[in-house]
Amino acid sequence: MKRLTLKTIWHVTVIFMVAVTSCSKDIALGTDPYAGGKGSLGIGFYADYAEPGIAKPGELVDFYVKGIKPFLGNIDFSINDTKVEVVAAKDSLVTIRVPEEISSGNAKIIVDGQVFYGPRLEIEGDASLDENYGIVNGFRSSVYDILPNAGGFIVTGAFYDFENESVDKKVFRNGIHFIGVDGKTSSAMDKFGEGATGGTINSITKMTDGKFILGGGFGIYNKRAVNNITRINADGSIDSMVVDVINTTTNPKNSFDTVSTFNGGLLGGSAIKVFGVSDNKVLAIGNFQAHYKIDYTYSSRTNKRLIYTEAKHVIRMKADGSLDSAFALKNLGANGRITNAALIDNDRVVVIGTFTTYNGKQAPGIVCLKSDGSVDPSFNLTGTIDRIISISYNTQLKKIAIAGVFKGLGASGKVNGVALINTDGSVDEQFVLQNIGTGIPVYAQVLNNGRVVVNGTIETYNNIRRSNLLILENDGSLLQRYNSQAPFAGVINKIVETKSSLGLPALLVGGSIYQYGKKNVGNFFRLEIKD
Structure with missing residues (x-):
């Protein structure tokens, strides 16, 4: 049975909210005879398609409708709940003009208070699923991290299958898998074995020696006992060594044991993030004690002697897994839970969570720690911060992005919901998230070209119906060409910039994701973005 974590519970809650707000009125031809207690007007879409089925803003589109003649002067026509201009209407045909600001969705006619649903119209744009990407079914359960490596990508998460390839006791896809640039399973890294059986791998980082550190909530990696953190080789096998042990039997083989070379474990909670830092050391962040x-x-x-050291929330370990005494030990840590973190410059790490203090100092759900583990006082956000839900970092532009429930950030006090932060802690006030109504941003990431991807429980942007996935300009404005698709159902955990099958800019998107546009996706997809 899969381990149920707070992270999972949070994702399930947010996914439900996102799915509810993103669900379009799927094709349901016919009428609603119960609206307002009135009888049916005899109106209905008699063709389950528009002509053309894909259109750009400004173009004309025909819909085939019956019974509309008596109401030609009283038609309220919309696409994805965005009102459109009716250019011409006959008894069996309605021609509309696609507005300049709109996202894909189903047609709807309202006549005399009654609602009639029609076919979906695709709005053409410059951001769309890469149709030539090799993934069909995707991952069974959530993706938490994506790491480019060896011409492909290491994917980690809570999943237990990929592309229906798992075979009981023979083929395993537990929490970690390697795929090529084509989206298919690759043999370039295939020694994961049984992976993190019954657990989740939340984070992966590559070390300077070419090996990898895995962090999460797992007690076994490929049949070997570990505790929420371990190191693997370049082929995916656990990094192991043979040690002398006490032999309590007559069997000489019991004088030796094969164990992980990374001799360190975390108790009392999982690792949310792991990072490689200077001198091949490891920074681990989570809710462990x-x-x-x-x-x-x-x-x-069969019996191991364990040496315990109190170490809360953020610790640094040496290459052999032992604690680094030069980093803050036996600190108070956070007075709440850690939910995420981002490594920025000079081995500093920014940590977010549901805390108000860190090491006894005021920290409104976000704190920056120096390379020695002490709180960086210069990194001090001001404003009304209820909850910071996610954090990401663009290493090329040196921009931190946070998303959540907050307002009044920056000197102007105009930054709400999503904030871009410089490494000195100052708010980049060029980017201002515009009107999202009652929506809540749950993820944001700055792309290398300066655009910002935002995900959340978002129904509208500047009063135009949109999906829960927005691609915004560096000032927060929205261009129609990158935001034509809807709905989007899910929560994003990680975005990696890559190329599409045509060599165009693209994003690998992983998370707890079920739908993009009219297609179901298995927690992972590639989004092509034409510049």
């Missing part, structure tokens, strides 16, 4: 290592001098193959 202690670190342990195994003293093999006093251990046997």
Whole structure:
């Protein structure tokens, strides 16, 4: 049975909210005879398609409708709940003009208070699914991290299958998998074995020696006992060594044991993020309370002597897994939960969560720690912060993006919901999220070209019906050409910039995601963006 974590519960809650707000009125030909308690007017779309089925803003589109003649002067026509101009109307044909600001969705006619649903109209734009990408079914359950490597991508998460490839006791896709640039399983990295059986891998980072650190909520990696963190080789196998142990039997083979070379574990909670820092050391962030290592001098193959050290929330470990005493130990940590973190410049890390203090100092759900683990006082956000839900970092532009429930950030006090922050802690006030009504942003990321991807429970942007996935300009404005698709159902956890099958700019998007436009996606897809 899969482990149920707070992260999972949060995602399920937000996914439900996102799915509810993103659901378009799917094709349901016919009438609603119960609206207002009135009888049917005899109106209905008698063709389940528009002509053409794909159109650009400004173009004319025909819909085939019956019974409309008596009401020709009283037609309220919309696409995806956006009112459109009726250019011509006959008894069996309605011609509309696609407005300049609109997203794909179903047609709807309102006559005399009654609603009649029609076929979907696709709005052509410059952001769309890469139709030539190899993924069909995707991952079974959530994707948490994506790491480019060896011409492909290592994907981690809570999933237990990919493309229906798992075979009981033979083929495993547990929490970690490697895919090529074509979206298909690749043999370039295929020694994951059984992976993180029954657990989740929240984060992966590549170290300077070419090996990888995995962090999450898992107790087994490919049949070997670990505790929420381990190191794997370039082929995906666990990095192991043979050690001498106490032999309590007559079998000479029990004088040795094969163990992880990374001798460190986390207790009391999972690792949310892991990062490689200077000198091949590892930074781990999460809700754990202690670190342990195994003293093999006093251990046997079946019984291990553990050495515990209190270490809360953010710790640094040496390459062998032992605690780094030069980093803050036995600190108070956060007075709430850690939900995410981003490594920025000079080995500093910005941590977010449901806390109000860190190490006894005021921290409104966000804190920046220096390379020695101490709080960086210069990184100090002001404003009304109820909850910061996500954080990401663009290493090329050196921009932090946060999303959540907050307002009044920056010197102007105009930054709400999504904020771009410089590494010195100042708010980039060029970007201002515009009117999203009652929506809540849950994810934001700055792209290398300066645009900002925003995901949340968003129904409208500047009073125009949109999806829960927005691609905004660096000032927060929205261009129609990049936002023509709807709906989007899900929560994004990670975005990686890449190329499409045609060599155009594209995004690999992973998370707890079920739908983009009219297509179902299995928590992972590639979005092509034409510049």
